Amino acid sequence: MKATFPHLLHLDVALGFLYSSLGIDVVYPPPITKKTIDIGVKLAPQNACFPLKVTLGNFIESIEKGADTLFMAGGVGPCRFGYYAQIQRIILEDLGYQVRFVLLDHPRYGWIPFLQALRAMSGRVLSPLRLKRTVSLAWKILRFTEDLEAQRRALRCRVVDKDLLDNVIDGAIDRLRSVSSEAEFERIKREAEEAINALELHEAQKLLRVGIVGEVYVAQEKRINFNVEKLLGDLGVYVHNSVSTVEYVLHTLPFTKSKEKLEAWQMAKPYLRRFVGGEGIDSVGSTIRYAKQGFDGVVHLYPFTCMPEIVAKSVLTRVKEDFNLPILHLAIDEHSGEAGLITRVEAFVDVLERRKMNSKEKVEVW
Amino acid sequence: MKKVGLPRGLLFYRFYFLWKTFLEELGFEVVVSPPTNKEVVHWGLTNSVDEICFPVKVFLGHVFSLIDRVDFLFLPRMVSFHKNEYNCPKILGLPDIVRNLFRYPDENLLDSEVNMRDRGVRGWLQGYLEIGRKLGKSERETMRALSLAEEKHRSFREQVRSGLLPEVLIDGKKPFPSFPEKVLLLGHPYLVSDSYINMNLVQKLADLGFSVFTSEMLPEKDIRKALKLVPKISFWTISNEILGTALHFIRNRGEGVQGLIHLVSFECGPDSLVGEVIERVLKREREELPYLRLEIDEHTGEAGVVTRLEAFVDMIRWRRREVESNFSSPFAS
Numbered sequence: 001m002k003a004t005f006p007h008l009l010h011l012d013v014a015l016g017f018l019y020s021s022l023g024i025d026v027v028y029p030p031p032i033t034k035k036t037i038d039i040g041v042k043l044a045p046q047n048a049c050f051p052l053k054v055t056l057g058n059f060i061e062s063i064e065k066g067a068d069t070l071f072m073a074g075g076v077g078p079c080r081f082g083y084y085a086q087i088q089r090i091i092l093e094d095l096g097y098q099v100r101f102v103l104l105d106h107p108r109y110g111w112i113p114f115l116q117a118l119r120a121m122s123g124r125v126l127s128p129l130r131l132k133r134t135v136s137l138a139w140k141i142l143r144f145t146e147d148l149e150a151q152r153r154a155l156r157c158r159v160v161d162k163d164l165l166d167n168v169i170d171g172a173i174d175r176l177r178s179v180s181s182e183a184e185f186e187r188i189k190r191e192a193e194e195a196i197n198a199l200e201l202h203e204a205q206k207l208l209r210v211g212i213v214g215e216v217y218v219a220q221e222k223r224i225n226f227n228v229e230k231l232l233g234d235l236g237v238y239v240h241n242s243v244s245t246v247e248y249v250l251h252t253l254p255f256t257k258s259k260e261k262l263e264a265w266q267m268a269k270p271y272l273r274r275f276v277g278g279e280g281i282d283s284v285g286s287t288i289r290y291a292k293q294g295f296d297g298v299v300h301l302y303p304f305t306c307m308p309e310i311v312a313k314s315v316l317t318r319v320k321e322d323f324n325l326p327i328l329h330l331a332i333d334e335h336s337g338e339a340g341l342i343t344r345v346e347a348f349v350d351v352l353e354r355r356k357m358n359s360k361e362k363v364e365v366w
Numbered sequence: 367m368k369k370v371g372l373p374r375g376l377l378f379y380r381f382y383f384l385w386k387t388f389l390e391e392l393g394f395e396v397v398v399s400p401p402t403n404k405e406v407v408h409w410g411l412t413n414s415v416d417e418i419c420f421p422v423k424v425f426l427g428h429v430f431s432l433i434d435r436v437d438f439l440f441l442p443r444m445v446s447f448h449k450n451e452y453n454c455p456k457i458l459g460l461p462d463i464v465r466n467l468f469r470y471p472d473e474n475l476l477d478s479e480v481n482m483r484d485r486g487v488r489g490w491l492q493g494y495l496e497i498g499r500k501l502g503k504s505e506r507e508t509m510r511a512l513s514l515a516e517e518k519h520r521s522f523r524e525q526v527r528s529g530l531l532p533e534v535l536i537d538g539k540k541p542f543p544s545f546p547e548k549v550l551l552l553g554h555p556y557l558v559s560d561s562y563i564n565m566n567l568v569q570k571l572a573d574l575g576f577s578v579f580t581s582e583m584l585p586e587k588d589i590r591k592a593l594k595l596v597p598k599i600s601f602w603t604i605s606n607e608i609l610g611t612a613l614h615f616i617r618n619r620g621e622g623v624q625g626l627i628h629l630v631s632f633e634c635g636p637d638s639l640v641g642e643v644i645e646r647v648l649k650r651e652r653e654e655l656p657y658l659r660l661e662i663d664e665h666t667g668e669a670g671v672v673t674r675l676e677a678f679v680d681m682i683r684w685r686r687r688e689v690e691s692n693f694s695s696p697f698a699s
């Protein structure tokens with residue numbers, strides 16, 4: 001069995017470690033490129049959401065590299081994600097690929113397939129203790145990659161040498177790919193933290209602060225969203241992203257509760273009272289949280305035609321007014337152009353700067 | 367008498383008789399927005415965010431037309447009316463969309479949650495009881511109104527099953543003529559039943575000599591039986607009905623169905639995936655069955671629809687001739 005899985009930012013680092021430790025041969029999906037997107041767009045239904053197309057592209061590129069087993073997650077709706085695997089399977093079948101789909105679907109669709117998938121994804125039987133250690137280290141790796149990205153976002157606006165920042169963080173992520181033990185992981189972590197702390201920073205000053213909300217895939221995957229975070233950071237904006245894979249997994253698992261998400265849901269309540277699938281309610285809640293924390297603006301990222309996010313967008317029109325908070329909505333799909341996106345982000349930052357200046361002037365007059 | 371507004375859109379075409387009877391039995395005057403027209407669409411377009419699908423925009427136009435004329439807006443949050451299934455996220459969030467876009471006061475919005483996903487009939491009852499409470503009615507009064515309403519609903523569903531379209535029953539329109547040749551018209555009831563949105567599609571087909579058969583005309587048990595053929599059914603009730611009906615007719619052509627039209631609104635999330643399943647199954651199993659996917663939004667031109675319909679009908683007739691010409695004729699050899 002040569003297994004593969006779709007990309008989600010640095011998920012491949014953690015999953016690659018997990019599966020190979022469990023004795024499963026892993027075929028890493030090639031990085032998302034224009035080719036990946038082209039393959040997905042050509043084969044997937046035209047009006048399907050963009051992540052379905054990109055992940056389909058991942059699958060096909062991995063199959064061509066020799067993968068014969070695909071790991072995928074399912075779901076129970078109402079967002080379309082839970083039905084991706086069904087569509088992708090039928091497309092791959094029609095193309096004549098002989099691959100095995102291991103679908104980890106909600107036990108609602110039957111405990112037997114759920115347990116079978118879990119078993120296939122956990123490889124050779126290990127002792128429970130070793131299994132626990134492996135999973136927990138994989139989880140730590142995932143958390144750390146996200147932590148590194150958070151640091152990159154927060155520091156980009158202040159660091160003197162931006163290339164050095166990228167080198168430090170990309171280097172650390174690269175080294176994580178070859179981790180084999182807990183001690184090694186701790187060493188990489190410590191060294192990365194030291195390198196980050198050693199970076200030279202500009203004097204702290206009043207910076208613009210922008211929060212990112214939206215659908216989990218598009219708001220995170222920078223190879224899809226034209227690296228909006230970098231764009232903002234280069235313009236001197238402090239960026240915070242409310243979306244993370246760790247949070248996503250935590251909230252999806254029925255027995256865990258993440259405090260931040262629950263808090264965001266509570267904040268969304270006056271505007272959106274009910275879960276509408278995907279990250280719809282999180283987008284609203286996180287926007288309100290950013291507003292309350294005094295952020296200058298919010299960038300809302302989602303795939304074009306994403307149903308939960310369109311509900312969120314409708315609701316956000318009022319949040320925008322009530323909190324006097326500028327929101328830039330960016331719907332991403334295969335037709336999105338980089339130049340247009342850059343122009344819009346730059347214009348947005350201009351607006352934020354002007355607002356900040358005006359508010360200062362007002363204070364001075366009175 | 368206090369007035370309750372019922373916007374003519376989305377699930378209206380499914381639950382009109384239920385909702386109307388329920389509210390009237392509780393002692394309210396029901397005000398229904400006028401059939402969709404240019405003005406309603408215009409209001410919808412100006413009052414909604416641009417990316418939302420056309421049927422929701424139209425619905426918001428209907429809401430706008432009612433807002434100043436009624437004391438309450440009836441907008442139950444129809445999360446689910448089938449076990450283990452959902453409606454589309456936009457329907458789930460509809461009351462919030464209306465509340466925020468129109469700044470509609472909370473106390474006048476009847477938006478109790480009707481959710482049969484986990485609790486089945488109890489979820490259904492709970493929703494309506496809550497509406498009753500909000501309107502100041504006792505549990506007994508509400509239950510009585512609901513059971514009368516459900517009776518009306520059942521007889522409406524039976525009439526639809528016998529071949530009458532909802533808009534005929536709701537507005538008392540003249541029924542469309544019935545022809546032996548039929549087209550399977552798949553699509554959400556708000557597209558199939560709103561002849562302004564679908565540009566008089568049913569009438570146009572009738573002019574070409576075809577009647578339509580819709581998923582609401584197929585018994586529920588046939589739909590569910592056909593759905594067993596896919597490894598995992600979707601989690602959207604109406605899309606499942608569409609998928610089940612399509613599969614049923616792909617496997618056993620019946621009712622004189624000559625071809626398939628799938629009416630979808632551009633940006634419809636569920637249909638973008640379910641439609642793909644239908645197309646691929648069709649291609650695998652009955653490639654000869656004529657199929658037309660008609661995508662509709664506010665920019666769709668009527669002339670284009672007519673052209674495509676005519677081509678579709680030509681295709682049906684041409685394919686049939688081709689099949690017939692393959693029989694050995696007495697003059698051959």
